Amino acid sequence: MDERMKPRTLVAELAAEFAGTLILILFGLGVVAQVVAATGLGDHDSIAWGWGFGVTFGVYVAARISGAHLNPAVTVALAVFRGFSWSKVLPYSIAQTLGAFVAALIVRWNYTEVLAAFDPGHTIKSQFIFSTLPGNGALPVGTWGAFRDQIIGTAILMFLIVAVTDLRSSAPAANLAPLIIGFIVVAIGMAFGTDAGYAINPARDFGPRLASFFTGYGGAWRDQYGNFYFWVPIIAPLIGGVLGAGLYDVLVGRFLPIEEDEQDAGRTPTDPDVDRAVGHDRAHGDRTEGAHEARREPRS
Numbered sequence: 001m002d003e004r005m006k007p008r009t010l011v012a013e014l015a016a017e018f019a020g021t022l023i024l025i026l027f028g029l030g031v032v033a034q035v036v037a038a039t040g041l042g043d044h045d046s047i048a049w050g051w052g053f054g055v056t057f058g059v060y061v062a063a064r065i066s067g068a069h070l071n072p073a074v075t076v077a078l079a080v081f082r083g084f085s086w087s088k089v090l091p092y093s094i095a096q097t098l099g100a101f102v103a104a105l106i107v108r109w110n111y112t113e114v115l116a117a118f119d120p121g122h123t124i125k126s127q128f129i130f131s132t133l134p135g136n137g138a139l140p141v142g143t144w145g146a147f148r149d150q151i152i153g154t155a156i157l158m159f160l161i162v163a164v165t166d167l168r169s170s171a172p173a174a175n176l177a178p179l180i181i182g183f184i185v186v187a188i189g190m191a192f193g194t195d196a197g198y199a200i201n202p203a204r205d206f207g208p209r210l211a212s213f214f215t216g217y218g219g220a221w222r223d224q225y226g227n228f229y230f231w232v233p234i235i236a237p238l239i240g241g242v243l244g245a246g247l248y249d250v251l252v253g254r255f256l257p258i259e260e261d262e263q264d265a266g267r268t269p270t271d272p273d274v275d276r277a278v279g280h281d282r283a284h285g286d287r288t289e290g291a292h293e294a295r296r297e298p299r300s
Contacts, residue, residue: 008065012065013062013065014091016061016066017095018098019061019209020070021071021218023103024099025103025207027053027057028054031050032050034046048188050192052182056178056181065198068088071202071237073238075088075092075239076093077242081162093203097203097206098236101211104130104208104210105215107129107208115129122216122218128197130209131206131208132146133196134195134196134229136193137223146195151240153196154200154238159248161184162253164180168258169252199233202233205230205234207231
């Protein structure tokens with residue numbers, strides 16, 4: 001191994017997942033807080049773009065080390081269909097949730113004065129800045145409608161993530177994959193944000209929900225109807241992520257050519273080593289064992 005390269009340990013991967021999810025949620029919750037609590041500073045499109053940029057920046061932060069899952073639904077789907085180690089699923093999910101929790105505390109602290117003026121009672125009026133609600137707290141959507149929506153939205157997300165990061169297909173270059181994934185989230189927000197606020201990520205919802213509960217939002221676990229709702233953005237995205245990855249394999253993946261050298265389990269073309277090595281081999285027809293080993297070694 002090149003002495004300049006550091007081994008990728010589980011601690012490093014968890015730190016990267018924490019940091020990447022932290023960045024994602026800082027931008028996501030920050031833009032919602034600004035639009036909701038500060039009248040006239042943005043709209044729904046601002047929220048969609050804010051979340052998309054947050055995803056892009058978070059993936060750039062974590063991709064080289066952990067693969068930048070930033071979402072337990074992504075981690076579980078990769079374990080089911082891409083050989084990602086099941087022993088890492090729970091640690092990754094905890095790191096992602098902690099990153100979201102800390103980010104929510106920062107946003108809650110930073111917007112203390114604005115939130116106090118907008119909603120001094122810490123009610124559902126500002127609760128949905130931090131966590132999602134059926135029909136965004138206002139439209140006539142119930143628990144099961146939101147559950148359905150979260151399955152569909154996360155299935156779309158995971159289907160497209162797998163498509164964008166499949167090296168057998170027309171995957172974008174290493175420096176573009178995070179941007180494309182961010183665009184996917186923007187599109188989902190613009191097309192599927194009505195029924196349940198497009199959490200599409202258990203960590204994104206549960207971490208901030210927990211943070212809001214600890215900072216004065218006693219009704220954080222319930223929806224506007226008084227029903228326990230916190231479980232919907234946890235369970236439904238886990239189902240949707242597996243469904244989306246499975247549908248990709250059935251409808252597209254099984255028809256693509258088989259690569260002689262598969263990418264590492266749970267990795268994506270956002271890892272520059274993966275993309276550059278594959279691009280070099282495709283360009284020069286290099287399929288030697290030495291080339292394979294050179295590709296694998298930096299990620300051992």
